[in-house]
Amino acid sequence: MKKLTSLLSIFAIVLLMTSVAFAQDEEAQATDFYFEDENGPVFYITFPETWTGEWQEVEGASVLHALPKDESLYISIVAVHDAKDFKSAAEMIDAILAEVVTDYSFSDPQAGTLNDIPVQMSEAKAKLKEGGEETELGLMFFTPKENANYILYSIGSKEAQAAHKDEIDA
Secondary structure: OHHHHHHHHHHHHHHHOOOOOOEEOHHHOOOEEEEEEOOEEEEEEEOOOOOEEEEEEEOOEEEEEEEOOOOOEEEEEEEEOOOOOHHHHHHHHHHHHOOOEEOOOOOOOEEEEEOOEEEEEEEEEEEEOOOOOEEEEEEEEEEEEOOEEEEEEEEEOHHHHHHOHHHHHO
C-alpha cells in the first residue's frame, strides 16, 4: 500500500509541477497531454514515449487514459465538472471502476498538498472482473485552481507498478 501511495505521489508531483492548456501536442509523438478549463491553462503531463495515451469525452468529464507498452498498468486523469469534493469524486469513479473491478473499498482519504495544490488520496485492493486477478487501485482528487477539479486513478499490481517505476519517475 505504501508503494502505491509513493508511486501516486511521485506521479502526482510530476503531473502537478506545470501548467498549460488542454489538448494533445501532436508534434510530441502523443506523449504530452495538456489540460485547461474555461479560464485557461491548468497543467500538462508527459508520458514516456513507450506509453500510449488517449482522450475520451464523456458526459460531465474529459478523460485521459494511459498505458505502458505492456499494458500492465492503467492510469487515468479525469477533468470533472460536477465532483466538488473527494466523496463526490469517489462516487463518480466508483461507477467507472465497477465496470472493471470488484471487491474493493477505498481507505479513508488522506489530505495533503503537492506544490501548494490540495490533494486527497486513497487506495484499495480489488479483483479484476475478467480473470479475478488481485490488483491495486489508487485514487487522488486534486484541485490545482479554484473550480478546476481532477481525479487521477490507477489500476495495476504492485509488480506492474514496480516494473514501471523508473518510467513514471522520469
